[in-house]
Amino acid sequence: MIKIEYPSYQPKIKGESNKEFIFDEVRKQWLILTPEEWVRQNFLQYLMQVMQYPASLIAVEREIKLGELKKRFDIVVFDKDSKPWMIVECKEMNVALDTVVLNQVLRYNQVLQVPFLVITNGSNTVAYSTANNELTALLELPDF
Template sequence: MIKIEYPPYQPKIKKEDNREIIFDEVRKKWVILTPEEWVRQNFLQYLVQVKKYPASLIAVEKEIKLGDLKKRFDIVVYDAASKPWMIAECKEMNVELNKQVLDQVLRYNITMQVPYLVITNGSYCMAFQCINTELKELSELPVKI
């Protein structure tokens, strides 16, 4: 597992209709602040500030089709040619990173076909490289090309 060292981050948070909302700098909109959203927003900052992934190549909560089902992935990072490069699935901090979470991101990859998969619960993440039909666990997130 990879321990995440988050950069300093001052999120914009406000109350609206008795709910806390947070400004998503990637989507450029206010979203409801849930425990999973907190992880997603901090992980996005990690990708942009620490790993130097260009925010312009990141998509958040986009819909994909898995057969007849419509699902939403958490984060997809694209390469310079606008091809999906990495999928990240975010879970709230009390969710264990286990086979069930990995299976979820693997199902998304049936459609997306990316070379890198990441699962995170905010405290830790696991990263994998997809080589043919094999998964190779990585000791750190891939360097963005």
């Protein structure tokens, strides 16, 4: 497990039609505030503020095709050449980071072919290197 020290972050939250919304600074839009969205927004802040990953190279919840299936990844960080570099799969806090979650991000990687995979539920975070077609657990997230 990687210890994540989340930065101080005051998200923009509003209530509308008996629902809470949070503003996503990457996508520049208001989203329904679900437990998974809370994890995703806080992890995005960690990537941008603490790890200094450029917001301009981060994509959030975009569709990819897995064979005939259409899936949506949570976060992909691109390198300076605009190639996918890291996939982050976010789950709500009460979801265990088990083989089901790992297999989900591995399926996305069949399409994206990134060197780094991350799974997080906000409380726990696990990262892997995919070098040489082997998964190697990392002790910390890679520097950008």
